Amino acid sequence: MAFLGDCVIVFVSQMLFFAGGWLFFNKELFKHYEIRHISVQLIFSATFALSVTMFELIIFEIIGVLESSSRYFHWRLGLTLLLFMVTAVIPIYICHSVIHSISFFSDKLVRILTTICWFVFLYGLWRIGEPFPLLSASHGIFTIEQGVSRISVIGVTVMAILSGFGAVNYPYTSMTYFIKPVSRNDIICFERRLALTVDMLVAKKRRIAMAAYIHNKQHTTKPRIWEMITSAVHRTSSGEDINQLKQEVYGLEELLRSVFLELNSLKNMEERQRWSQTLKGKYFNVIGHFFSVYCVYKIFMCCINIIFDRVGRKDPVTRGLEIAIHWCGFDIDFAFWNQHISFMLVGCIVVTSIRGLLLTLTKFFYRISSSKSSNIIVLILGQIMGMYFCSSVLLMRMNMPAEYRVIITEVLGNLHFNFYHRWFDVIFLVSALTTTVVLYLSRKPVPSDDSDLH
Structure with a gap:
């Protein structure tokens, strides 16, 4: 009965996660598009639910929810289903959607090409293990360890790229130190330059249109020998050189684009200045200073880890409590605080990881999606999400005390955990x-070149 009750708890939580993924799909990703394929929504929501379940099981490990045997069962089941999604269901659906969009392929040919592309994907996924110290075929082929070892190479790479970008970009966008001072006079000056450039561009194009009209009118009345002479010099009787005017128009268009981009940058910077004076802006400025210190520290530690081939043996919570007890002399309950601080730390990592990835996926989707490609892009984002969260579990293991990572180590098997941490540091x-x-x-x-304004 205990096992059945544990299954009910996990199933209900997965349904809640599935509903969250469903709402995110409708309210954020596809709020500007029509949902044509309900299967895409089902696949994305199921991948999201399975991914978040991995984090839920980590928290259950720390606070002791469910029986140990139940947690082990759901770890293996969840990882198996997640690997099945990112190695079979999503890749097959992506290949089928891309090939099916080519109209002259028959349905039978689409199925054949989809199968071929999927086998090519599996072959490429397997070949990833050659340049890296991953598990060999002697550990089995269709196993959780083999799947996680190869999927995590891609997932850790994506995670490290996003983490490195965020560690630098967040302080840059939130700290007032990096806001370039902009006065209202600067914006007014560029607005006048923009208006002047537009007026000059309109005048040049009007002269070209008038010259072309005169040229066409003369074309119907002049003899053919006169047409050959005027077309050779491309100058009308009014004295306008059309080629020269077109070159000037091209230069003004380039200048207009440059002035517009600079004006847009100045207005964005002015908006950031106003935002930095608000309570929220001041709060993010303080947080940005902490992140800038963290960024410098993280880069320094990555260099140390790479140079000396070093990987941390103890999680930060255990190390911090040992320093507080043995070096600072605090009389505290090690087991109690180790569990509770680990729970809060992992909880913060879980929340920030999920929120950060969803925000990144939303921005990326809005930048490159269209009404025709939206379904394929959502599937690709779902593939990245599954790999990302699978790799997060692997790396988060190092942030957990040794007694809470036992089942994760048993489920993942003989993976080279140190390799993934070094690979994360490098990327x-x-x-x-x-x-x-x-x-x-x-x-x-x-x-900027102002020569065209003179």
């Missing part, structure tokens, strides 16, 4: 440094 470092360089170059002023 995080590259992503953070690349983001820093890009943001630095984007802040450098680009001189």
